Amino acid sequence: MATSETICGQPMDRVDGHLKVTGRATYAADVRLDKLAYAALVLSTVSSGRIKHIDSAPAEKSAGVLAVITHHNAARLHSQEQEKRPGVDPEVGEPLSPLQDAVIRYHGQPVATVISETFVQATYAASLVHVVYEDSSGINDFNAAAAKAKPPTPVKGGKPGKSADYQRGDSAAALAKADVRVDAKYSIAAEHHNPMELHATVASWDGARLTLYDKTQWVDNVQEQVALAFRLDKENVRVISPFVGGAFGAALRVWPHVLIAALAARHVKRPVKLVLTRSQNFTIPGYRPKYLQNVSLAATREGTLTAIEHEGIGQTSIYEEYTESLLDTTRQLYACPNVKTHYRLAAMNVNTPASMRGPGEVSGVFALESALDELAVALKVDPVELRLRNFAKEDPEYNLPWSSNSLQACYRQAAQRIGWDQRTPAPRSMSDGNQLIGYGMATATWPAKRLPASVRVQLKQDGSASIETAGSDIGPGTYTALTQIAADALGLAASQVTVVLGDTNLPTAPVQGGSMTIASIGSAVHEAATAMRNKVIKLAQEDPQSPLHRAVASDIEVKAGRLSLHKAPHTGESYAQLLQRHRQETLELTHSSKPGDETKKYAMRSFGAHFVEVRVDRDLGNVRVARVVSAFAAGRIINPKTAHSQAIGGIVGGIGMALLEHTRWDSRNGRIVNSNLADYHVPVHADIHPIEAFFIEETDMYSNPIGTKGLAELSIVGVAAAIANAVYHATGKRLRDLPITLESLL
């Protein structure tokens, strides 16, 4: 399908790029409404206990203040029944309903909001709210919590590994009689998403109707949850979010500040804007949880894996059990008959963690792929060769054939491009002046999933078309990719297609998460646009005035908005001519699309391989990722340019995870001590050296109608393991704790 004839497969510039670079793309915090007031939050300064007393009088008297809302005067919010919770919420526990009670669950929990005429007045007045706590010592130390870790509470239909222990074969027996085994313990620091755009909500009531301008990855869910909290009909809540300045999972859920903005606007009877500060972005939305992981591998002398045991202990809050697909890869990546996985939770007085790019798999794969490297060293087998020897020809967990799997090609082509054969296997065997050079690699994988989605297509009398759906574009280039898919299906130029997103008034769409958007919404657009094209063809066939009257449908093609016969291109007419003759302003149809039984017949995953070169200062311990070469097999690539941007972005995120990002709680009181971008380190330009990301051409006949598999999450999975493995090769030091810091290499 990706021929030069099609627009899909072309490296098209972003259709919204111009709006973004000229500042005309409207983000939530950009919204200005008449009589807009501003809210600021007051957060708890203890991690556990109760509010004994709140003195809001000084704040109320402060200039410009309209109201102070605490649990004493906040309207009651209703919470969702557990069974009806959206997939982005934890399956067990109670989401934090803000300003509803005196209970303090974590440090940085909202306890009051101040609404003022201006932002500056609101933030100043918030500093005057005096809160007295009854401080009961909370669980602020992860190691202490991990020592008491428990299995997740079983839930109905809980998936193995996400909520239940998993076992196939007899791993204990295989480990006992292994030729070679590796037993290692890994740890990963918590990380915060820190998208450039701060979380923000503007709430505006008109009687019983509420409009929210929100930073979110899922407008339909915000509508549903907010309607429920305020006992409103869903139709009376409209959520608008046409542009999102990065999210990485931080805006999947409806976080407390969204409800607070709506509460505040109702309280002061004016529209209210609430923009979280950078620091508040650390304790209102979630973050990637800390993990401790134990991995045991058994193998024969020849390097055939005979057992994998993988246990993960993940951080969660005391009010919700956050679990993610930490151990899924371990059960699916390698052909191994004996596998056991255990998931445990360490509950602390922290806000609930959340999905962050590559959630679960990125953490689990760090441990698994580091352990594989340790096994390669123990076996004296090349790490690439070890992986090829244990390649899973079908999914070993569900015993299903892969819908497509080009992992072997990823290994081979990326290895060749980085010059893997020049690598001398012994640690510390390669150097350049003060720098030790190391090469490392690891596997990337992510499940290819698809959710139901609906799309409305309008074909207009001028021959242009619009595509409308509630889905989001948080930055990957969804507007552009959907434009390309629609243009191909309709036989239009890309410039004739307009995509409208991010509004609950549009046909319902799933969350933009899990790398499912193109598979879900892209498939719906493809099907809807194809249906529209067929509808127009039918109109022509049945129209005696049309040159295509009584033509056979399969003989008709549409190119650049003109219907014609394949074999007689002069016989035909344009969409515009046909619609004008029929006096149709527009033709419109809405189409819903959902996965079929292919999910029961095939296992579906994207795959990839990261190869990195690191340079480690032999005296000072600094690690520089000098080069990354990554191959991705993610089905059909709709737009190689935006896909490439997404891939290198994921790799940069992986470099951050490996070397820099580390959210630190002070274990004395559970307060985060680096909740700003000067102390929480993400990579800067100067940290990033050449990154070569490329795609393996792959045709997936089964994943969905357009043959895509998802890329965003995939690109970060495995990066940290590849870097740690390269650091071992450079220095001979096996570092099992992320992030890797220079002091561990002195």
Add this chain to the structure above:
Amino acid sequence: MQQFSYSRAPDIAAALQQSKDHGESKYLGGGTTLLDCMKLHVETPAHLVDVNHLANRIEVKSTTIRIGAAVRNSDLAYHEVIRTKFPVLSEALLAGATPQIRNMATVAGNLLQRTRCTYFRDTTWPCNKREPDSGCSAIDGFNRSHAILGTSDKCIATHPSDMCVALIALDAVIEAEGPRGKRQIPMRDFHVAYGEDPIKESVLEAGELITAVEIPELPFYARSHYLKVRDRASFEFALVSVAAALQIEGDRITGARLALGGVGTKPWRATEAEQALVGRHPDENAFVEAAGVALRDARPQRDNGFKIELAKRSICRALGVVARMK
């Protein structure tokens, strides 16, 4: 941010007067530290006297270079004479912050930069530097970035400046003007180790305004280098930094300047280490020995013990680079 009033001084005399007229006032330079701290409620001045437009010239004199207090860090770093005759200063400036911040930050502001101690910058924690005798939260807290030299049981905050490390190595002199007239303060006497008195960071008196910095020009300052070690390649404060200059005649070191950043509660001049270098061959043995002398009194905290070894290795690296310079 707390409300404040603002005035712009037409000249230095007026600035001093405006400062005097308003009780709790601060001079406003680029604002890259002051406004930041005001947003955090760490600084709460009632009045700001804007001195941005005063004293912003760089004068090259016969034996010194005189830098106006309001000269921007970028302008100083890229000045031809600074780049060629005082490379350590240019490198130190360019190792600091980001281009945007350097375009705003002034020389005087940099001299008075506040520490990045997370417990100082967050008013929910006790901090002796903010509130006398409230206690130091860093000593039993997360202190990887904290000081190992010049600390006490009252304060272990690190002096954050890169520029100051180069200036103290170069024996710069600070000119200030205040209610009691003009005076010159040698750089090595200017800062007070936080450990001694956490509140008092410099010898500057209330209302006194820095007007210029003067650096003597010694030929061997051209043979100087600034090494900054940190987790990421830019926009981060030093874990360890070294300003080094060597005068080498024949095969002997005849003059040395060595100062450390990221490890001290003030810009740390390693005078004894300098003395240990003089008369020696510029080789690894001499550097290792000097590094040992420089860190002799270092006192590690829970998370920053690595800084001692890192500082020693950084000193050797920097001296090695300087020794090989032509």
